[in-house]
Amino acid sequence: MGANEKWAATTRTLLAENRIVMLNLIGSPGAGKTLLLESMVEHLNKEARFAVLEGDIETTRDAERLDILGVPVSQLLSGGSCHLEAKLVNHALADFPLANLDLVFVENVGNMVCPAEFDIGEHAKIAVLSVTEGEDKPLKYPLLFREASAVVLTKTDLLPHLTFNLQACRDNIAQVDASLPIFEVSAQTGDGAQAFTEWVLQQAVGYRSA
Amino acid sequence: MGANEKWAATTRTLLAENRIVMLNLIGSPGAGKTLLLESMVEHLNKEARFAVLEGDIETTRDAERLDILGVPVSQLLSGGSCHLEAKLVNHALADFPLANLDLVFVENVGNMVCPAEFDIGEHAKIAVLSVTEGEDKPLKYPLLFREASAVVLTKTDLLPHLTFNLQACRDNIAQVDASLPIFEVSAQTGDGAQAFTEWVLQQAVGYRSA
Numbered sequence: 159m160g161a162n163e164k165w166a167a168t169t170r171t172l173l174a175e176n177r178i179v180m181l182n183l184i185g186s187p188g189a190g191k192t193l194l195l196e197s198m199v200e201h202l203n204k205e206a207r208f209a210v211l212e213g214d215i216e217t218t219r220d221a222e223r224l225d226i227l228g229v230p231v232s233q234l235l236s237g238g239s240c241h242l243e244a245k246l247v248n249h250a251l252a253d254f255p256l257a258n259l260d261l262v263f264v265e266n267v268g269n270m271v272c273p274a275e276f277d278i279g280e281h282a283k284i285a286v287l288s289v290t291e292g293e294d295k296p297l298k299y300p301l302l303f304r305e306a307s308a309v310v311l312t313k314t315d316l317l318p319h320l321t322f323n324l325q326a327c328r329d330n331i332a333q334v335d336a337s338l339p340i341f342e343v344s345a346q347t348g349d350g351a352q353a354f355t356e357w358v359l360q361q362a363v364g365y366r367s368a
Numbered sequence: 369m370g371a372n373e374k375w376a377a378t379t380r381t382l383l384a385e386n387r388i389v390m391l392n393l394i395g396s397p398g399a400g401k402t403l404l405l406e407s408m409v410e411h412l413n414k415e416a417r418f419a420v421l422e423g424d425i426e427t428t429r430d431a432e433r434l435d436i437l438g439v440p441v442s443q444l445l446s447g448g449s450c451h452l453e454a455k456l457v458n459h460a461l462a463d464f465p466l467a468n469l470d471l472v473f474v475e476n477v478g479n480m481v482c483p484a485e486f487d488i489g490e491h492a493k494i495a496v497l498s499v500t501e502g503e504d505k506p507l508k509y510p511l512l513f514r515e516a517s518a519v520v521l522t523k524t525d526l527l528p529h530l531t532f533n534l535q536a537c538r539d540n541i542a543q544v545d546a547s548l549p550i551f552e553v554s555a556q557t558g559d560g561a562q563a564f565t566e567w568v569l570q571q572a573v574g575y576r577s578a
Binding site for chain 2: 186187188214215216217219238240267268269270271272288290291292294295297298299300301313315316319320
């Protein structure tokens with residue numbers, strides 16, 4: 159077992175001891191990961207105690223956006239690295255009062271490739287793909303879609319202005335993993351955010367009772 | 369000198385012997401790199417003999433799109449790697465009749481982070497950023513913008529439907545490198561493609577006479 163896997167296992171034990179479920183959001187720069195979290199805050203706040211680990215190469219902008227909304231947030235700077243490593247995530251979790259949390263979201267570094275390769279001790283990876291990126295991406299970057307437990311298609315409000323073929327995208331995702339649930343979300347209009355939030359909460363119950 | 373740097377140097381010699389200029393296009397998945405190349409074909413065909421190396425993790429879709437337009441294209445599959453390495457690029461150049469070329473574009477793997485770290489023997493890196501990705505990206509992923517010789521802002525036809533602040537994006541790019549030329553392009557409408565193509569041709573003349 160490599161160093162990263164050892165730290166991921168340590169994190170899994172820590173999360174289990176505190177009955178916390180951790181989800182790892184992965185997608186390209188600008189896929190809308192932070193906006194997705196912002197759009198879930200109000201609904202989530204009623205149902206669960208949650209915190210966010212913000213992974214970035216540089217800047218603390220995303221963390222500030224969530225901090226303004228009153229979300230407990232810890233900023234991880236990856237030091238130039240293209241993905242978050244399990245050790246860094248494990249240490250960052252110490253920033254939170256773990257006994258008072260149900261759910262931790264990790265927003266990984268904006269990158270569709272490398273973060274999919276690294277276990278950080280999460281219960282599930284969530285692929286975040288904006289419709290502006292094109293319907294071919296699940297076939298071109300299949301590892302993320304093989305590793306993910308769900309796909310969130312973001313920026314659906316832009317569909318009328320794009321040549322994006324939604325059915326082709328669904329077919330391409332199904333070609334990689336036919337059982338993957340797909341959520342279509344516009345954080346701009348709010349459409350779909352509730353359905354994804356409810357799925358997250360259901361998953362959390364499931365992982366906790368497993 | 370590491371193995372990658374040695375292969376990059378070998379490629380530079382090969383390009384110099386054949387008086388070929390090589391440009392390395394780098395941007396996120398779905399930033400519009402292939403569409404940018406497609407929109408330049410007609411104009412470029414009148415002025416230069418060019419070919420494209422298509423870098424992908426999986427699928428040959430981008431290469432097929434350019435092949436249809438009659439562009440000499442070679443598909444590089446990175447074997448799961450998040451960036452192209454100099455050795456792979458050097459070997460792929462052998463697919464082309466180098467004595468009959470003026471210009472080679474390399475479309476790197478869709479990733480704003482890792483490809484910026486690897487010299488493949490190119491004359492210049494070009495950062496491709498779509499306006500749907502957000503104006504903060506030059507500050508969040510500064511290495512690409514430090515390494516690049518120009519920025520192409522793509523999908524500008526979508527600006528009326530976005531909250532994207534063009535001036536803030538320009539300021540953020542300037543904060544990383546104030547001398548970087550910025551080209552605003554909509555491959556959908558064709559706006560801006562000619563200005564960028566002319567810049568590419570000028571650069572090629574400059575590199576060749578250097």
